[in-house]
Amino acid sequence: MGIQIREILEDKYFKGYSVLAGEGGLDREVQAVALFDAPDGYLWFKGKELILSTGYLFKDNYDYFKDVIIYLHKKGSAGMGIKKDRYLKEIPHEIIEICDELSFPLINIPYDEAWIDVINAVNSIAINSFISRVIDKPSTQSTITPKDLKMKIRDIINKLSIEIKKPITLTDVTTTKSYTYPPTFEHKLDMDFVEGLDKYDFDFTKETVCDKLKIQRITPSDSDKCPWIKIPIKLRGRLVTKIIIWESNEKIDYYDLLAIRIATALLAEIYEQLYIYQNFEGKYYDDLIKAAINGELDNFEKVGELLGSIEKSRVNLENSFIVTCIKKEEGKVYFTSKREEIYKSVLSILQHDKNIFGIVDDNNIIILTEIEGQDNQIKKMKLDYVKVLEKLRETIGECECRIGIGTAVPDILSAKRSYVEALKALEVGKYIYEDRDIIAFEDLGPFGFLRLENIQRRDFGSNFDKITPLLKHDNSKEMLETLKIFLESESNFNVASNKLFLHTNTVRYRISKIQELCDIDLNDPVERLKTEITLKFLELIK
Template structure:
């Protein structure tokens, strides 16, 4: 709750109610106390505000939190009278009836304390503007109104001013330093700049502090969120150096948040357009639609990209992306927002390692081109560690996970599509085997790289010829031939170890191995037969085979 006390004489509650702008305000109780003087206005966000209120304050509230708490209602009015406040105005929420606050009305009548009801079509700003305008007329002061301030802020934007100009204009109005911070805690604009540093603001928001040290003194900070389509895109921070913010100041700051959101939306639209063109270019390149290096570099130059030094590539895919798109009615926007968070996290992680990047995204896939750097030269392990760090950071920032694939390096830019293709196949193969590893290099696939380039039909047929008969036999005879075969390879064919591993008699294991060889027509003593059977068993755990089985059920 913000505090502000006017030294001027003020206005009585009765005079305030006579203002045309406040026509329709209903006196619920305490009519005999309407001559109490209003010296300041504030908004009561919670009932436990007694340590902060000051004499002569006029409070506004929804009191929604105490509508069923009659004990708190009974205590509230006497406490406000004890603090010598001017009055209390309640805006009844939908479904909230007068009888639910009858205890407060009774106390207001008993103690001659004005208890007022705000009309449904009123806002807190309506009351604030009306009363402060009255102060202006009565005392010859040039008090600002929310409407005047809003017009001034809008004019600054219409004149071509950006976030910095909004900060400067707001500073002129409320006479306190202003900073507008993005959802990534980076300062988008500030005025005066000497009052703010990125480190101070980042620490402030991270710790959810309401005070900041400037020049060795601690000052209170007011945070007002900037919300666009239910998403938090930034915060307006105001440092109470000049004076304590009053309710009118806060209403003006909240109004400026709406103006700032327009500016941020415009910036977002421009940025989205730039990103769209870059995405289209990057994915056309990776899909081998640009064959000439001259054309490639020229198109990149038009988009402001200098590709010559970008030889390292990571390919990131968002896990379970379909769930992201269907998590609510605004799934597309949710996915876009998630990708913007991922993009920022990647950029920040790479920047911390002094690495520049170019990022493109399409659907679940993100291409991350990384500029050549001594720390990455011919060092695959460093690239994998960097990819793992990105995965770890994303897991902390969002509830979603990702998998990153890495292909073999290429010298020519026109050959990078092959690196991209390998990275994509690494991810697909890793997912096919339900691998929990989140960073996978093409070379890590080992022998399974052979199956990447073969057709799925051939792979499925290869698995089916050797493994399906064993599965069918187990199903019909309630046996464990598949389990025994897996143990055979885990124990390197040692019969005693297999028996011990499966808690099964040696003779039973010998019989099962014999049946496996009969059914598959593979001799496990033959090195080539053994290799085929082992490969088929490994591949049987992949999505390739599971899809085949599902299609033939």
């Protein structure tokens, strides 16, 4: 974010300043302002400084003055400001010549100017110049969409990269998608962007550049790898983005760091706007989803009405959808009381532009996932929901949740069917897949035709009556467990006895007794299947 000496002198604050020599170097870049009034002080300048001096060190030693000018030129310093009227009165002709020859600006500073005022003025010009280049004129649009905000984020990254002359990579932590400017720049590092972790397959050192903003420099021990600056952006205590500035062979300068801090503040403000938009948007989706799962949507005009002032939905509501239901079964925490935390945890995993969700009551979250003919969609969704469950448990503490997934429907108007299937997956699935927290309707197979209310009303009549004698037996618990394990062991007595830790003859005796009591033939495949189904829903029948 350097500023040219010419720009400094054009500012109204510096109207009383004059160029004594080296006018050909007014385009030199200033990255900082430094004081010089110690004999060997010039040895510690790094380059691109505008150096301020009273001239005391040079009043009787013009050769020393010349040597310093030559040294600073070689070091890459921007120029020197000197109070000519304090000690020198006149600048020696040979100094004028060497400054002109090297195009090294020598500037006269008025006698009464305080150093701090000069430094503050130069810093203000640099900062204001950067801000004016980064911040566009206020938009005339009546509404700003998330797309506009995301484009603004990229625009700031592009301009910052140009200003500090360094490639920059921005990575969205929630989606793990990265954007690099300039696009031609490629890094070959496998970056771990997890908050608080720096894991690389090489040795490195870590240095804090700005403690307040947690800006750090990572320097690989291998000189073939360039160092980089890592800048986290947090929103309400949660990491949302990481910026990586690739330093190459030259470290960032003072004004570069100021530019980075300003850009970081601007980006944090934009992410706050995105958050507010998405949180506002979510309230509308609550109503939309409730209408969809209740079958109240019969045309897309109603969908538009429910979207209200939301100009553009994140998903294409005319595409195919799968409905997922997350149900809280136990726990004192209600979903509606943890809305913000749930938005963060769920949306940090699910793809933003393919999912919309709403909290429809204290115990149920409904998610509509847009699909476009992708194979193995349910399998992929299950993998995502494993992470969602983990995040929910971290976020809302002691709370048991289960997930049911419906099948695809042609559009949002048909969402009720997929919702009913998701509920069926939850209701029936917990009996046939006791150990699963995530069940899809397609997992149920023929069990998907069952209706639990019919089982509870015993509409299946005598189909379940055969098991009744076992429920009345003195050792019903042992007998039922033996039957269950025997059937799960594919009617193999040896396998069942090993699982039950019983002698084979004991298992044979119990199975014989069960067949006698219940009047069933477990060698008959149909009878065996009927018995297995009965055992799946035994608790419900009881």
